[in-house]
Amino acid sequence: MFFASDNSGIVHPKIMQRMVDANTGYAMPYGNDEIMDEVRTQIRELFEAPEAAVYLVATGTAANSLALACYTQPWQTIFCAQYSHIEEDECNAPEFYAGGAKLTLIPSDNKMTPDALAAAIDHRAGGSVHMAQSGAVSITQVTEFGSVHSLEELRALTAVAKEANLPVHLDGARFANALVALDCTPAEMTWKAGVDVVSFGGTKNGCAGVEAVIFFDPSKAQEFEYRRKRGAHLFSKHRYLSAQMGGYLTDGLWTDMARKANANCARLTAGLRANGAKFLHEPQANMIFASFPRAVHQKLHAGGARYYVLDGDVATGPAEEHLACRLVCDWAMTNDLIDQFLSHF
Incomplete structure (x- = not known):
């Protein structure tokens, strides 16, 4: 992930x-x-x-x-x-x-x-x-x-x-x-x-x-x-x-890969939205800036997810506190990986 x-x-x-x-x-x-x-x-x-x-x-x-x-x-x-x-x-x-x-x-x-x-x-x-x-x-x-x-x-x-x-x-x-x-x-x-x-x-x-x-x-x-x-x-x-x-x-090939990356981002965006994530900016290409509870970040990190958390300490603090992060999708990402990520919410 x-x-x-x-x-x-x-x-x-x-x-x-x-x-x-x-x-x-x-x-x-x-x-x-x-x-x-x-x-x-x-x-x-x-x-x-x-x-x-x-x-x-x-x-x-x-x-x-x-x-x-x-x-x-x-x-x-x-x-x-x-x-x-x-x-x-x-x-x-x-x-x-x-x-x-x-x-x-x-x-x-x-x-x-x-x-x-x-x-x-x-x-x-x-x-x-x-x-x-x-x-x-x-x-x-x-x-x-x-x-x-x-x-x-x-x-x-x-x-x-x-x-x-x-x-x-x-x-x-x-x-x-x-x-x-x-x-x-x-x-x-x-x-x-x-x-x-x-x-x-x-x-x-x-x-x-x-x-x-x-x-x-x-x-x-x-x-x-x-x-x-x-x-x-x-x-x-x-x-x-x-x-x-x-x-x-x-x-x-260059546009095919970009379409796949953007589609992966759209799938991830829909899943995050359904799980109550807040968006710093509306995703329009292949990058997402969103926030969700520290407890979810902890589960994702424990499950092997790799992404950048932009503020706060994932390890310590109130479980319900939202921490912002950046998530980037590329052309090679599979739907299974996206769904696996979303399963931690």
Whole structure:
């Protein structure tokens, strides 16, 4: 009963097989392999962006940080939600790769709002030499609390950025989960909504470790190549990244896995709701933030469940006290495991 993270699950056998298939003979290094040519074509077709510059890295932190660095000078700031991944989970990597640029956190209990973003940008208007200058805007999709920005919400945020002539980055570590939740196209959720660059995640959705960085403005391509190499994220045996992404995108596997993960989350959500759990935010993709009594947490832990409790001590305290937790479903989770988890309530 492992609900700690979608980073914890297995690699899809088809993706693993693609890596095995790639492990034959010789191939050009550093992203010059033939598989990467195929991946580039696949992504450009999926995103309806024939001129897009496409690159692969092994981690989401590298994807976000290197992409943002291409749009942010050291004296600038990146606008992001208070609880965005680049703020809470990347150990200042975006600031490091951008040469010391800071993050400006937009107050929010979940999603960044256009009004709050506009207020933060307006605060830095005027170009005073004494403060950080306005840089990129970064949007997390799916949010850190499991919510999905609608297309209308995305467009409203990017409109504020464009009004201020600021570029927009989309942190899509769970891009596929958001896409199937919205039932839209990759283009509709990115460049058609005003996004300039996207970190397109694979690791959390059945890959071993690969993320794509997609620039809809190809003029950023050369700078990214320099930054990726200087930042030690250019793989020499790149074909194993290419093979993963190639397998991920073939025959719609990436969306199939996301649909399964979201469906698993919906099943778990329904069971929790039926058992009186309280939800911090309405689950919309594959993550749940909920609370239920300490006594239930104790039974789950004793039964071998693994997940993150966000506040309080599970071992000691009133049995009826609610403790909040995060539960994440991936594509490989079975209905039996979900039902086994729910049987402890």
